[in-house]
Amino acid sequence: MSYEELLTEIALSDERFIVMTAENRALVRNIPAKLGNRFIDTGITEQTMIGAAAGLALRGRTPVVHALASFLTMRAFEFVRTDAGIPNLPVKLSSFIPGFLSDGNGPTHQAVEDISLMRGIPNMTVFAPADEDDLVKMLPQIWNHPNPSYVRINTRKTDYQHSPFELGKAEIIAEGEDVTILTYGLLFEQALIAVDILKNEGLSVGLINMRSLKPVDEHAILHATRNSKLTVTLEDHFLTGGLYSIVAEVLLKHGLTANVLPFALNEKWFKPSLLPNVMEHEGFTGKQIAEKILGYNTRFHQPQIAVPQFSE
Known part of the structure; x- marks a missing residue:
């Protein structure tokens, strides 16, 4: 429909x-x-x-x-x-x-x-x-x-069949011990590609569709950050105020910190083009996402805030 x-x-x-x-x-x-x-x-x-x-x-x-x-x-x-x-x-x-x-x-x-x-x-x-x-x-x-x-509104057709929706609840696609990607909207497609690449590299990878951003599923965020070595936020939005900020707010509310690697726009608009070219130019294709995650050291001992991965 x-x-x-x-x-x-x-x-x-x-x-x-x-x-x-x-x-x-x-x-x-x-x-x-x-x-x-x-x-x-x-x-x-x-x-x-x-x-x-x-x-x-x-x-x-x-x-x-x-x-x-x-x-x-x-x-x-x-x-x-x-x-x-x-x-x-x-x-x-x-x-x-x-x-x-x-x-x-x-x-x-x-x-x-x-x-x-x-x-x-x-x-x-x-x-x-x-x-x-x-x-x-x-x-x-x-x-x-x-x-x-x-x-x-996102009317793009994909082959993925989503689970029933519940207000304020995220959709847990998979759980992972090494990396969990939190995303929403259009970039869910690219997250699926990134997950496959990372799994082929031997990583245990989780994926969460943060379809409800307010109210937000705090439990899903807390579970991901506690049980994965690295949490990735992926969004076609400015870093400020979006999913990265939401995750930070939830962690601070509960007195926690975590290793978080954000993919977002850094106070700049994206270069206009056809959609595949936009995502490649800005570094948001599944392949580029996976490569940046693989380049980040997920074998750490002390919680820290990761250096943001911005589009330049």
Whole structure:
């Protein structure tokens, strides 16, 4: 089932659902004809769309809103925070082309600080599905939850079949004593490749799909950092405020430290290109990830913080 098919099915079965867009219909091209006046296009007005969605939510509706990730999280930030987050209204943000998925676009259209921004909003929940299968398994619970939500929409098809979703729970793919990779969204595909390479080198490798970033699965993070010699955070996001920061917060909360090797963007946007070229140029292919992990000494005795592996 596709994103559009799922949204159509849910909206047709529940009249509370309103589908909205700020003149970005890529994910919902066929929905207007089926929903009639329950489909609203506000034009290129992300702030107006969020304000209207909040008004609808106050009247018992569940608006699912669509816009480019960069504009949904930054241009409309104050409206998301004030109109949806603070009053805790069920406004559901569907973020189009987040992270590296905005591959051909320059800095103004790259959302690589979105996780940081959205998880800092009171009551906001934050999710990043690994692929389309993960997406459609996650969304029914997210959309039926009373809190506002931000979802990094990922409609890429892969062969991986994900386990059922539980709000606030990570998906444990494998456990490893040498290395555990924590990742979310698009880079799950590359993590799978890296795991295979590392296993072929004789390492015991774990992989966790951190699909729910707020609420986050603290137990999964603690288990990984306690039971693996090295924990790797992998994300198409700035280092600040993303998964690396989340892991640090969880460890500090529990009075712990760990060997953590982060893969993230270091306060720079990525070079626009076709997606495979973007990932290779920035050092995020499965092969490059595995090579950097193999180059890091995992046979240590005292916990330490690893030197971050940034894209240059």
